[in-house]
Amino acid sequence: MCFVFLTQTRELLFDMTSLLTFPKGGVHPPEAKERTASLAIETMPVPDELEVILGQHIGAPCTPTVAAKAEVREGDIIGEVTKGLGVPLHAPVAATVKGVFQSAHPMRVSAPALLLVTNSEIPAVRYSRLDWELCGRDELLKKVHGAGIIGIGGAGFPSHVKLNPPPDNPVDTLILNGAECEPYITADHRQMLEFSQEIVEGARVILKILGIKDCRIGIENNKPDAIAAMTKAAAAASSASAQITVHPLKVKYPQGSEKQLIQSITGRKVPAFALPSAVGVVVHNVSTTKAIHDAIVLGKPLYEKVMTVSGKGISRPANLLVKVGTRVSDIVAYLGGVTPALAKIVMGGPMMGFAISTLDIPVTKTTSSVLFLAEDEIDTRPHSQCIRCGWxxxxxxxxxxxxxxxxxxxxxxxxxxxxxxxxxxxxCGCCAYVCPAKRPLVQFMRLAKMKAKR
Ligand code: SF4
Ligand code: SF4
Incomplete structure (x- = not known):
């Protein structure tokens, strides 16, 4: 957890507008998206080595299906979950397998990973458009699983499970999450601008799997160009069987959290410990929907990631398309190194991300950003006693x-x-963000969850 902004006045924290939003709590930190919002997604050259972590999703980690010295093509399966919840793992590049090693990890210190050495002698793979509309629901679900699709906007929950809600919870609404409410991050914003047609076609795939026709795309109102692009694409793709609409949202963190987003867009409140399907809703992030498009329409598994690299501590901020397994050190080298202002590196957003102390950490399917923050972008004041302000x-x-x-x-x-x-x-970090005593409230909540009995 990293809090990068000095506590502000209550007027800034609790502003009032009439756009769609959730009723309780939330904050409005400085958006800090201006450095990268207008930068087109650029494809980073493939590094010489990749570290592909075997546990990329919620559920059991993958077991390698390839041994040292094996040669794999881009998109080949290199890991499978043999028991329990999970999805397969694919080679991000044509490579020679070096073996399984311990890789640095932002939350678990280290984790097993397959080390791949790029091999340019192996022929490249080309994907071409498939006629997915001829596929039945079960076949589409199987393809989503086989392509290794997980919720890449955050939690990493296997998507085929979300797309197959329990029959006693009939679903009538698909929500696409384009809120991107975390400061700094613009990866979803750029994808909505550059891949709006792919995202709405992915939405049509999901609607077909769910057997429903109502898809609502929620986008925070600070991305008017994305709202315009998605509205145009949605109108062009809509039909009697797929009614896709765009819903501008008030700029308020954590608008992109699943329960808050559902309440903002439908007014329905998901009960404690229940899934969105309990109120007839399935939510997918726009970037996951793009990945579902690629899997179903092109037959391309998930092994690349659009991410934002920003902050005053990196020489050249960017929105990058990188291969899963790319080390942060390779990204830094590609972007011209760090600046003398660098004070802290955060993987993920400033509200929910994790500070990292090594550049050896590789990108996973759920990495949305790496932030290189300067002293004036972080809050280093020590915490003090609670003053019972109630903020x-x-x-x-x-x-x-x-x-x-x-x-x-x-x-x-x-x-x-x-x-x-x-x-x-x-x-979400809202409590710690507003606390004038800078109390580490999220860490206290984590400790409480570890020790309390449910
Ligand atoms: S922890 Fe105490 S000081 Fe901090 S916001 Fe809450 S009531 Fe105020
Ligand atoms: S971190 Fe937990 S306790 Fe704090 S504001 Fe978010 S949900 Fe509430």
Whole structure:
């Protein structure tokens, strides 16, 4: 968790407009997207080596299906989940397998990964358009699984499971998440501008799988060009069987969180611990929808990632298309190195991302950004005692009481915090962001979740 902005006035934190939004809590940090919002996605050259982490999704990690010295083509399966929830893993490049090594990881310190050495002598793979409309629902679902598609906007949940909701929860609405509410990140913004037709075709694929016709695309109102591009593409792709509409959202963090987005767009409230299908909704990120398009329409598995590299600490900010497994060090070298201003590196956004201490970490399917932040982009003030201002309670979109949880954890009573709804906390960071005492409230919530009994 990294908080990069100094606490601001309450007027800035809790602004009021009439656009679609969720009713409780939320904050409006400085958007800081101007450095990369207008930069077209550029394809980064393939590095000499890639480290493909075997556990990229929620569920069981993959077991390698290739041995050292094997030669693989781009898109070949290199790992499978043998038991439990998961999706296969594919070679991001034509390569020679070097073996399984421990790779640096932003959250788990290290994780097993396949080390691949790029091999330009292996012929390139070309993808061409398939007539997916002839495929039945089960065949489409199988292809989504086979292409290794997971929720690449954040959590990494296998998409084929989301697309197959339980029969006792009939779904009537598909929501595409184009909110991109985290500061700095512009990867989804650029994809909505540059791949609007692919995203709405991906939406048509999902509607066919779900057997419904209502798709609503939620986009924060700070991306008017993306709203215009997606509205045009949606109108062109809509038909009697696929009604795709765009819904501008108030700029308020965490607008892109699943439960908040559903409430903003449909008014439906997902009960505690329930899935969106409990209120008849399935949510997919726009970048995941683009990946579903590529898998179904082109037959291309998921092994590349559009990500934002930004902050005052990187010489050349960019929106990059990179191969999964590319090390951050290779990205830094490609972008001309870091600047003398660099003070902190964060993988992910400033609200929910993780500070990293090595550039050896490789990009995964869920990496949306790497931020190179200068001293004036981070908040280094030490935390102090709670002054009981109640701002954290007001900011929490789940209506929780972070201050009470923190007090219990500090008093070694973390096991008694279930009464404060700690398991509903999704670690958005709003509470810590507004806290004038700079209390590490998200860390307290994490500790409470580890020790409390459900
Ligand atoms: S934890 Fe921070 S925001 Fe919450 S009441 Fe205490 S001082 Fe205020
Ligand atoms: S308690 Fe959890 S859900 Fe509520 S604001 Fe803090 S991090 Fe977000």
């Amino acid at each position: 954290c309670v007001e900011a929490c979109p789940m209506g929780l009481e972070p201050k009470e949880v923190a007090i219990h954890v500090e008093a070694d009573r973390a096991q008694d915090t279930a009464q404060f709804g700690v398991f509903e906390c999704f670690e």
